[in-house]
Amino acid sequence: MKSILDAVTSPHAGPADIAALPLPESYRAVTLHADEADMFAGMDSADKDPRKSLHVDDVAVPELGPGEALVAVMASAVNYNTVWSSIFEPVPTFAFLRRYGRLSALAARHDLPYHVVGSDLSGVVLRTGVGVNAYKPGDRVVAHCLSVELEAPEGHGDTMLDPEQRIWGYETNFGGFGEIALVKSNQLLPKPEHLTWEESACSGLVNSTAYRQLVSTNGANMTQGDNVLIWGASGGLGSYAVQYALAGGANPVCVVSSPDKAELCRRMGAETVIDRGAEGFRFWSDPHTQDPGEWKRFGRRIRELTGGEDVDIVFEHPGRETFGASTFVAKRGGTIVTCASTTGYLHEFDNRYLWMNLKRIIGSHFANYAEAWRANRLIAKGRIHPTLSQTYRLDDAGQAVHDVHANRHHGKVGVLCLAPREGLGVRDTELRRTHRAAIDRFRR
Ligand code: NAP
Numbered sequence: 001m002k003s004i005l006d007a008v009t010s011p012h013a014g015p016a017d018i019a020a021l022p023l024p025e026s027y028r029a030v031t032l033h034a035d036e037a038d039m040f041a042g043m044d045s046a047d048k049d050p051r052k053s054l055h056v057d058d059v060a061v062p063e064l065g066p067g068e069a070l071v072a073v074m075a076s077a078v079n080y081n082t083v084w085s086s087i088f089e090p091v092p093t094f095a096f097l098r099r100y101g102r103l104s105a106l107a108a109r110h111d112l113p114y115h116v117v118g119s120d121l122s123g124v125v126l127r128t129g130v131g132v133n134a135y136k137p138g139d140r141v142v143a144h145c146l147s148v149e150l151e152a153p154e155g156h157g158d159t160m161l162d163p164e165q166r167i168w169g170y171e172t173n174f175g176g177f178g179e180i181a182l183v184k185s186n187q188l189l190p191k192p193e194h195l196t197w198e199e200s201a202c203s204g205l206v207n208s209t210a211y212r213q214l215v216s217t218n219g220a221n222m223t224q225g226d227n228v229l230i231w232g233a234s235g236g237l238g239s240y241a242v243q244y245a246l247a248g249g250a251n252p253v254c255v256v257s258s259p260d261k262a263e264l265c266r267r268m269g270a271e272t273v274i275d276r277g278a279e280g281f282r283f284w285s286d287p288h289t290q291d292p293g294e295w296k297r298f299g300r301r302i303r304e305l306t307g308g309e310d311v312d313i314v315f316e317h318p319g320r321e322t323f324g325a326s327t328f329v330a331k332r333g334g335t336i337v338t339c340a341s342t343t344g345y346l347h348e349f350d351n352r353y354l355w356m357n358l359k360r361i362i363g364s365h366f367a368n369y370a371e372a373w374r375a376n377r378l379i380a381k382g383r384i385h386p387t388l389s390q391t392y393r394l395d396d397a398g399q400a401v402h403d404v405h406a407n408r409h410h411g412k413v414g415v416l417c418l419a420p421r422e423g424l425g426v427r428d429t430e431l432r433r434t435h436r437a438a439i440d441r442f443r444r
Helices: 002-009 015-020 080-086 094-101 197-201 204-215 236-247 259-268 292-306 320-329 351-356 369-380 394-405 429-439
Strands: 026-033 055-060 068-077 114-116 121-128 140-143 180-184 188-190 227-230 251-256 272-275 284-286 311-316 330-338 360-363 388-393 412-416
Touching: 002 015, 002 068, 002 121, 015 121, 026 394, 055 114, 055 394, 068 197, 080 394, 121 180, 121 197, 188 369, 197 388, 197 412, 204 236, 204 311, 204 369, 227 236, 227 292, 236 251, 236 259, 236 311, 251 259, 251 292, 259 272, 272 292, 292 320, 311 320, 320 330, 320 351, 388 394, 394 412
Parallel strands: 227 251, 227 311, 251 272, 311 330, 330 360, 388 412
Antiparallel strands: 026 055, 026 114, 068 121, 068 180, 068 412, 121 140, 140 188
16 A cells, blocks of 8 residues: 555656556455444434444455546545444445345445445545546546436436435445545546645535535525525534535524534624524424424524524524424525434424425435536635544544534544545645635634
8 A cells, every 4th residue: 555655646656657556455444344233222322432333444445347436545534424324323334235236246346244434535546447538547536425327317317316326435335434445437526736635535525415405406596695594504514505605695694502613603704603502492392392482582583683584595404303493484485405314304393384484395415416516616716615623544533433423523524544644635835825714714
């Protein structure tokens, strides 16, 4: 692996040199083990510890198929999907790998007793498979996490509608938490060259998701002047949604749970922030009963901060705990756009407020290649910035995932894979200088 690292970081190594590098038989990667999928049985979600289920193992380099690329991974980042896979909720991801494996002989490579997790990367292409023309060995890339087969008609208008749509590193194997990753070449995007490896690795999944959910016509189709309620506004998704709202001339109404998180929102340029911890909002009086009085208090607080206006869009992802309030506070004709259910996926809301006020609920999931491309382009141009707060070494990925599970993190948490330390990989120093303060906004 040392010769690979030396070559991919050398300014003198060309595509032929990288292509001629011998590949190792195995690489170090963060894995889950199928025979441990029951290890947390009977425990509360909050007590399930990713540090116990995530291992660092030597695993075999997968065979390269048509349309695919092997990438030397310099850095990756924690996404909440690795929290889910590491606590085996709502189902162990080995069920996804088994189902994928039934699709074809090539897909059967993914069905293994271990799962290399992780859905983001920055790195350098080592090998490309038959039929790959757009990328070659030596290309510096990031990867988005949409894996599609595109053999059915449904996905040809919007690739997210492909019936064989999967999230790489969650529903497929050989993800980003390793020294090497296997991706389809249509997951690759050019690395933003004003960013380090770890900064460029941290945005892909959440940035693309926030772009589709909030900006795209497939999502809420936000427009100038919209009031946008953003839950978890300093978290992974939220920190990008806030930037999109501001960049698009909207007014983000940020909800967070502590003063330091509120300060991060203000540093991004948001003026309207609600600290749900300090203001003590409790939308459920017990685990089975919501408190509409609290929805109303929350709505009044939003109006106080917006000069009497309700929100045009609610950027939803906490799910069960907030969905009743979200549906209530959206304005007449407004949109609740949801991509997740962190606190529970069986939502309850008072439908009278939805239908009588002609509100809409839209489901949104990741992003198609075109949306991911546009979101990455905005990062590359310095219009949207990574929200990396800290990084861990590959060996400590379990701790990194644990931090996110415990909601102890800010923005994004990075993982160094082949990158020996932070701060490497920048080529456009001029653009970096221009945006340095914004790039470092979340750093601890
Ligand atoms: P994250 O970095 O942990 O941020 C989530 C934020 O939610 C936290 O910062 C927290 O902010 C807030 N939150 C947690 N519990 C809450 C509660 N009870 N009420 C209100 N807010 C609460 O995670 P993320 O990366 O943003 O992901 C969030 C969810 O979206 C996860 O479930 C993830 O799996 C999902 N997701 C889905 C997609 C998709 O394509 N469908 C893509 C990305 C993520 P405060 O404590 O400051 O309020």
